[in-house]
Structures are given as structure tokens and as C-alpha cells.
Amino acid sequence: MMAELNPAAQIAEAAQQVASKRNRLLSTPALVMITLFGIGPLILILIYSFLKAAPYGGVEWKFSTDAYLNFLFQRDIFDDTLQFSPDYLYIYARSIGFALITTIVCLFIGFPTAYFMATREPAQRNWWVLLITIPFWSNLLVRTLAIMFIIRDEGLINHILIWAHVIDKPITMLYTNGAILIGLLYSYLPFMILPLYSSIEKMDFRLVEAGHDLYANKRQVLWRVIIPLAKPGIIAGCLLVFIPAIGAYVTPLILGGGTHLLIGDLIAQQFGSGRNWPLGSAQALILMAAVLVALFFYVRNTTGKMTHG
Amino acid sequence: MKAKKAAIEARGVSRVFAAKGQQAVAALDDVSVTINENEFFTLLGPSGCGKTTLLRLIAGFDFPTSGQILLYGEDIAVLPPFKRPVNTVFQNYALFPHMTVAQNIGFGLEMLGKPRTEIDARVSEMLALVRMEELASRKTSQISGGQQQRVALARALAPKPKVLLLDEPLSALDYKLRKDMQIELKRLQHETGITFIFVTHDQEEALTMSDRIAVMSKGKILQVGSPHDIYDRPAVRFVANFIGETNFLKGIVRPSGKVKLAAGAEIEAVAPEGAKLSGEVTVVIRPEHALLVKPTQGKLKGVVDNIVYFGTDTHFHVLLDDGSEFMVRQQNSGGAAADFAKGDKVGVQIAAGTARILKD
Ligand SMILES: Nc1ncnc2c1ncn2[C@@H]1O[C@H](COP(=O)(O)OP(=O)(O)OP(=O)(O)O)[C@@H](O)[C@H]1O
Numbered sequence A: 001m002m003a004e005l006n007p008a009a010q011i012a013e014a015a016q017q018v019a020s021k022r023n024r025l026l027s028t029p030a031l032v033m034i035t036l037f038g039i040g041p042l043i044l045i046l047i048y049s050f051l052k053a054a055p056y057g058g059v060e061w062k063f064s065t066d067a068y069l070n071f072l073f074q075r076d077i078f079d080d081t082l083q084f085s086p087d088y089l090y091i092y093a094r095s096i097g098f099a100l101i102t103t104i105v106c107l108f109i110g111f112p113t114a115y116f117m118a119t120r121e122p123a124q125r126n127w128w129v130l131l132i133t134i135p136f137w138s139n140l141l142v143r144t145l146a147i148m149f150i151i152r153d154e155g156l157i158n159h160i161l162i163w164a165h166v167i168d169k170p171i172t173m174l175y176t177n178g179a180i181l182i183g184l185l186y187s188y189l190p191f192m193i194l195p196l197y198s199s200i201e202k203m204d205f206r207l208v209e210a211g212h213d214l215y216a217n218k219r220q221v222l223w224r225v226i227i228p229l230a231k232p233g234i235i236a237g238c239l240l241v242f243i244p245a246i247g248a249y250v251t252p253l254i255l256g257g258g259t260h261l262l263i264g265d266l267i268a269q270q271f272g273s274g275r276n277w278p279l280g281s282a283q284a285l286i287l288m289a290a291v292l293v294a295l296f297f298y299v300r301n302t303t304g305k306m307t308h309g
Numbered sequence B: 001m002k003a004k005k006a007a008i009e010a011r012g013v014s015r016v017f018a019a020k021g022q023q024a025v026a027a028l029d030d031v032s033v034t035i036n037e038n039e040f041f042t043l044l045g046p047s048g049c050g051k052t053t054l055l056r057l058i059a060g061f062d063f064p065t066s067g068q069i070l071l072y073g074e075d076i077a078v079l080p081p082f083k084r085p086v087n088t089v090f091q092n093y094a095l096f097p098h099m100t101v102a103q104n105i106g107f108g109l110e111m112l113g114k115p116r117t118e119i120d121a122r123v124s125e126m127l128a129l130v131r132m133e134e135l136a137s138r139k140t141s142q143i144s145g146g147q148q149q150r151v152a153l154a155r156a157l158a159p160k161p162k163v164l165l166l167d168e169p170l171s172a173l174d175y176k177l178r179k180d181m182q183i184e185l186k187r188l189q190h191e192t193g194i195t196f197i198f199v200t201h202d203q204e205e206a207l208t209m210s211d212r213i214a215v216m217s218k219g220k221i222l223q224v225g226s227p228h229d230i231y232d233r234p235a236v237r238f239v240a241n242f243i244g245e246t247n248f249l250k251g252i253v254r255p256s257g258k259v260k261l262a263a264g265a266e267i268e269a270v271a272p273e274g275a276k277l278s279g280e281v282t283v284v285i286r287p288e289h290a291l292l293v294k295p296t297q298g299k300l301k302g303v304v305d306n307i308v309y310f311g312t313d314t315h316f317h318v319l320l321d322d323g324s325e326f327m328v329r330q331q332n333s334g335g336a337a338a339d340f341a342k343g344d345k346v347g348v349q350i351a352a353g354t355a356r357i358l359k360d
């Protein structure tokens, strides 16, 4: 037996449908943008990655899985056999390593900073946020070049150290892994601090007092109260640092001097001097897939646990 | 009578907030008070009088500018809050939103390093005490205000503190729930035998629940005493005014010890110990201690100015001969007492021994 539909309920439902249609209409501009400039290029890259490379850049419209094979194997020029070559994998691993270290160091520097900012007087906090965002006022390239001027052999640091007779030969800092790491830390630290700050700032500090009241010492309050409550900020900050850091291009290029290849650089090469667009596309997609898989596990692990505090 | 043991003792405690560029505020000004073991002690006073500040000093979230706080005779200045056997029920409850009801209640015991089995047993016990067994695994954001209040209470009671501080725990609840929780709080205090220091600005709540009340104003404790003391024998004008409704009458002390009121009559009035008994004084008379009578019978005379009906009783506002207002409360017991109308000339009779002289 079916329940009779009440006419008033029917009208309400119809009205709701109209309203939701209208809401969908409101989101069309955003959807068009995303489709056109977000999903469109992705599909294009996906198609490119299955085509043959044209000799002088661009693609030939012939299906080929060469790009993916080339990612892991190298074709022997003489007997045309495939040989396993981990060169690209190695670069990927290095990039992931850099991104991971950057994320972790950013978290360790960013958390106390954000906590400090969030515990200032409300009027003072906005100034601190402003200070953190100052780097965004100028271009990343310019800022990276500035770092270069500071750390190169004839740069500021070496100058001062020599002048102070701490050293008598300049220390080589530029074009090292350390230089890349410094550059990455510098570029991405604000992306860690800001989400952390916003979640710590929203936190009710009476909960910290409640923790102390219930016999938790400073360390216990940090682990059992503050960190769990700042978790949304920690997740957001880590994602905002890790994802761009893994594909960073400008920083490793300038501070690594091209000697320490990372993913961003590698992919850019395929579209430039390498003239292998399909390979570049495949590399970009593999990166994306790797990030998505990592993200899936990260988000699943962090939202499931920790909640018991 | 068994000798009372002091649980908390404040000795000349002051707390001055001195913000840069602003006038220093003395949130507490030379407060001395002793709170006994197993006592339901209430701090009563208007907003901003320093109640929360005193609790925070006892809990250890803040430190006195001067003075000492003793817990069972020992100065606790050196103890951080997590080493004081004192727990707090916060005004906003401050439950941990990332934990369940049971985890909240068990938190204190866990931090004390108690074994899991003991924690679980105690948590079940506390859940039963506050009647929240069914909601043990709910997140604290998914329960009602009254339930949150009970969880906050259970969480603070679970580690068996020596003293429980309650900062206006009932102020966020609606009237009916507040009444229920008042009874429940009294029951809990009785069952656990823990010293309760209860903060409220609701005088009725203070009168019905407390063993003793400290009335505070502007950082000072004005009077400490049982609800009866505070209500029937207010020492100063502020206390008389803050608690219940009162008539203030001006008068002059006669050599006989009686007070000649400005409104005409000469009455007997009791003075608090140590009060000056000469010259101009203020006499207080509670509205329920006065009775409307025929003009020829009463000591004070006046005209009924206004009548307000309250259901259980009726308030008669009488304009006395000297122009001062006087309120009389009469119970609507069904008798013929209340048959005065607006504009009637009346007399006011005052029950013997109820008029009191104030210190200030
Ligand atoms: N951190 C602070 N800085 C400056 N002044 C403060 C601070 N905390 C409290 N005060 C001041 O101290 C006085 C007492 O505050 P307190 O919070 O103890 O009042 P209360 O009696 O609890 O009031 P309420 O009933 O509104 O909660 C107030 O005048 C308040 O403005």
C-alpha cells in the first residue's frame, strides 16, 4: 500500500526542485571555467600522452604507448630492445623526497609560528598575517633570484663570514640540494602557516585551560587537545605545501642550477629542448596519479584516526 | 558540633589587571575568606565583581597580585593547575569537541595515569551518576545544552577532586532545566561529599542551594553567611539591595536605642554587631515583614499608590507621608487581607524584630 501524497508536500517538493535548479544555474560560470581550463587541458594531455612524438616538437596523430614505455625503459639504439632504466623514477623519488622534507620542516617551523600568531592580541594578529603574506607581494622568480644573490659564493652570507674572518674561502651553497631545500621552504612556508593559523585562531583556548584543569601537563595538552583541534589546518597546510612542492619548477631550476633535476624541470624539458610532448604529458599524468593516490591515503588516515584524541 | 576543616582559605588576595595605557582594574581587592570541607559555598555578585577571577586563582589559571591561597592549609601558589586537586566546571562547559562523552569524562583520570580498567569503571560510574549512560559514545557536539552541562560535571567529578569549582554552570539553561539541575547538583554534592564553590549572579539560586554565601561587589566580599543570615540580616546596603526586595527607610537613632523614622513612627530596629548606633541611619524592612492595616492601626501611614498582582502574592506600593515609597508583600491566601484599593489611606504594621539597621 502506498502512502497518499499530500498536495502541499508535492508543491513544496516542486518548489525545492526549482530552487535547486536555480542554484545549479548560479554555479554555471564556475563549472564552465573548470571544464574549459581545468578538465579540458587534462584531457588534452591525456590524449597527447598516447600519441607519437613529432621530430621537432608537437605530436603526430598516431596512437602509441611509447611515452609510458619510455618512462620506465630505454630503447636500445642498436637492437631495438627495451631496457629498464630507472632514471625518471629516480627523479620522481628525489622530487617526492624534497616535497616531503619541505612539508615536514614547514610543519615544524610553521606550527609554533602559527600558534604564536594566534595567541597574540586580536589587533596584533592581523599585522602578523600581513607580515606572513609580504612575500606574495612580489614575484616568486624575483624572490628566488634574491635568495640566489644571498647564498652564492660572492653573496651576502659568504661576504659577511669572510669579512668576519669566520672562513677564508666561500662556502658553496648555491646549486646544492640544500639550496633547493631552502628555496622550497622559503616559498611554501606561508602556505603552511596561514591554514594552521586560521585553525588555531578559531580554537577555544578555554579548552587548553580545561586540559590543564584535568591534570594534563603542557606536552599532554599539546598532543591531546591543541594538535587534534588544529588538525584541519595541519591537513590543509600539508596539502598546500606538498602538492605544489612536488611539481616545483622555478626554485629547483634556479637554485639547483639544472644539475639536480626535479619533476617540474624534467617535464618542462620534454616540452622544450627534449621535444617529446607525449613523454612530457605522460610524466605529468603519472605525477598527478601519484599525488592523487598519496592524497587518498593521507586524507583517509588522518580523518579516521586521531579523532580519539 | 564537629569542628569544620578549611578546604580553601584566601588571605588578603588581590588581583590587579594593569593593561598598558589603561587604568589598572582591581578585579579582587584584599579578599579573605575561608571555605570549609564538604561545604556548598556560593560566590554571589553582579557581573564583573570578580567571581570568575577568584575561581581562576583557585584553579591556578591566574595568579594573585598579592595575598595567599591555601588548600588544606598549604600555600598552592607554586602548583601549576595540573597539579592542583581542584577541578572546574566551566561557564561554557569547555568540553573537548574531538572526543566522545566517555572520553571527555575519562580524560582527567587518563592524564593522572590511571589504569584503563579503573578509568572505564569510573567513567561508567560517573555516567550513571549524571544519568548519561545512553549517550556515552556521542560526540559532545551532538548533545543538548543540559546534557553538555552534565558531562562537564561528570568530567570534573571523575578524578575525585578535593574541591569543585563551578562557574555559573546553569546560566545557559532555560528555567525548567535550571531548576532540575539545581536539585541534581545538590544531590551530587551530597552524594560525593566534595567541597563545591559555586558561582552565580542569581540570588534565588544562591539562596536555595548554598550552605553559605559570599556576596561580592567590585572585587570585595561584603558579607559571608548562611542564606538566612544574608537574607534576614544583611549587613550593608548592597547586600540588602542585591538579595530580595527591600524597603530602605531613613531615620535617626534615639538615646533609647529606638529609631525615629523620617516617615514618622518610632520603631525597634536591630543593629549588626559593631555598627555605630547614633545619628542618621538606614533601616531595612523586607516587604513580607510588613502588613497593611487600617490607617488608625499602623505605625506608618500612607496611600496605596500601586498594586501588582503576582499570583501567589500581591505587592502594594505605598506612598508614605514623608513621600518615600514602601512596598508591602501579602500572600494571596484567600483571606480578606488584600481588600485595599488604589488610593486608599492605609497603615503599615511592621513585624517585631524584623527591622534592621545597616552598617552603611
Ligand atoms: N584578563 C583581564 N584583563 C583585564 N581585566 C580583566 C581581565 N579579567 C577580568 N578583568 C576585569 O576584572 C573584573 C572582574 O572580572 P570577572 O571575570 O572576575 O567578573 P565576574 O564576577 O566573573 O563577572 P560575570 O558574572 O560577568 O562573569 C572585571 O571588571 C573585568 O573587566
Ligand SMILES: [Mg+2]
Pocket (backbone or CB within 6 Å): B051, B052, B053, B167
Ligand atoms: Mg564570570
